[in-house]
Structures are given as structure tokens and as C-alpha cells.
Amino acid sequence: MTWSPAHPETVFTYGAPQLKFGPGAADEIGHDLGALGATRVLVVTDAGVLATGWPDRVAEGIRESGLEAVVHDSAHVEPTDASLAAAIERARADGPFDGFVAVGGGSSIDTAKAVDLLLTNGGDLMDYVNVPVGAGRAPSRPLAPLVAVPTTTGTGAESTTICVLDVLDLKVKTGISHVRLRPTLAVVDPRLTASQPPGVTASAGMDILCHALESWTARPYTSYERKQPGERVPYCGSNPISDLWAERSMSLLAKAFRRAVRDGSDEDARADMALAATFAGLGFGNAGVHVPHANAYPVAGRVR
């Protein structure tokens, strides 16, 4: 049954980061950060991704452009309130920074979003976590430029306005959601995804499928009550633009998903999976997701 609001919404919104896609894109980050005005940059990653050598290679490229770069492997796989607080503390101790780079999967990108938020806006993490778990405070100042460089083909976190975390004491998975958390620039270089083990390729690929299918089948923006300008949220419901990204993402998945899991060295399959993840992120990052994600959150919070 379709919900019929008394005053149906007539307006939808669409937001996206600047995007660089393709093999070689990760070698240009120093130039991009310089253009964004950064001088001293923190590269956030996790220990597993650090072992691939890519975070140090990205940091070296940044230094060759005349900027300072410090690498922290402070991201915890599936971030928690405790892991984010530790990453923020380490960044505060080594700061100040006027730019951030995340090299890794959703865990590293979300950790960098939280570090950027807290170093630019102050306060405690729980001030910003969604109500009713946290205080749901909106950042009052713009964040420093964040360049997000995904090494998994899944989350689309390089395009989205959320940071997902587990709150350990409450055994709940929740997030921080604000348009200021969207990375300034997404650099999607498929070379960085080639070392994903088959299990990571498979589970991250299922994330793409859920993002694309859920945003495509989400309640349309017209099924909500009309909002005032100040009430608009990043996730406005399915709309003609997010549908385009979701449909194209699913076509790419149908072609490349099995091949990328079976043979991680298949460069075409890796590139198609990177595009599929990006497209799904550009879609669900505006339309939102629904029942499957909502069901997964309380389960995910109990398996730490």
C-alpha cells in the first residue's frame, strides 16, 4: 500500500563529492590537496591496508608536491566509539592538520570523517552521534578538505554524508549524519582494490548490491510530506537521478561480481566493481536505504 501524504513533496535534492576515477588517480592526490589549500595532511588507514604499501605511497606523493604528510594506521575494522575516540586523540596529539586523506575501506574512510569532524569542530564524539544514542549536534563549522580513496569495492563511503560506528556499551550500530561529512574529493583508483582477498571482495560486493537495490526500491521522495528548506535531509527518498546510478550499478555488478571474486587479478572486473560501488554510493547517498539495513543494524551491534 502506498502512503499518501496530505502535502506531497515536490522537491528532491542531489549531492556528490568531486570525483576522480581511474588507474593513476591516486598518484595525483598531492596536487589535488595543494589546490584545496592544504599544507599539513593526515593520512588515515588501517593496519591491513597499510601492509599493501598504498598509504605510504600516497603519503610520499603528497610530500613530493611540497606538503607535509603523516600516516596513522588508527582505523579499526568496523569502527567503534572507542576506536574513533582513540584515533581522534592520536590526531589531536600530532596535529594541527589542515587536510585529511582516507586510504582504505569504509572503516578507514569513516574514521577519517570522525577525526576531521572532531578536529575542526571540537567537543566529544557522542555530541554528534545520531539521536537518541547521541546528542545529534550539527557541526557549526565546515570540515577541512577530506580526500577519500577507497581500497574496497563496496561501501561508497567516499560519496556519502555518514560515518557508521558501533557504540560498544549499548551494543548498537549507529552513525553520525550531516552533509558536512561528505568528502571533498573521492579518488577511485581501481589499482588499490586489486589486493582485496576474495572474502572481502564478496562481502563488499554484497554491500553494493544492497545499496543499489535498496535505494532503487526506497520510498519515492514524493511519498513524504513537503519539507521546509531548513528540514531537508541528505537521504530524500528515491528519485530519477538516484535511480539512474542504482540501475547502472546493478548492470555492472551482473557483469563483474563473480569474475572479481574468482580472479582478483582481472583488471576489467576490478574496474567495473569500483565503478559499481561508486555508482551505488552516488545513488544511495541521496535516496537512502531501508528495511534490510535497518534490520542489520541491531544485529551488527551485537556481534562485537
Ligand SMILES: NC(=O)c1ccc[n+]([C@@H]2O[C@H](COP(=O)([O-])OP(=O)(O)OC[C@H]3O[C@@H](n4cnc5c(N)ncnc54)[C@H](O)[C@@H]3O)[C@@H](O)[C@H]2O)c1
Ligand atoms: N559511510 C558509509 O556510507 C558506509 C556505507 C556502508 C558501510 N560502511 C561501513 O564501512 C565499514 C566496512 O567497510 P569495508 O567493507 O569497505 O571494509 P573495511 O574497511 O572494514 O575493510 C575490511 C578488511 O579488508 C582489508 N582491506 C581493505 N582494502 C584492502 C585491500 N585493497 N587489500 C587488502 N586488504 C584490504 C582491511 O584491512 C580489513 O581487514 C563498516 O564499518 C560499515 O558499517 C559505511
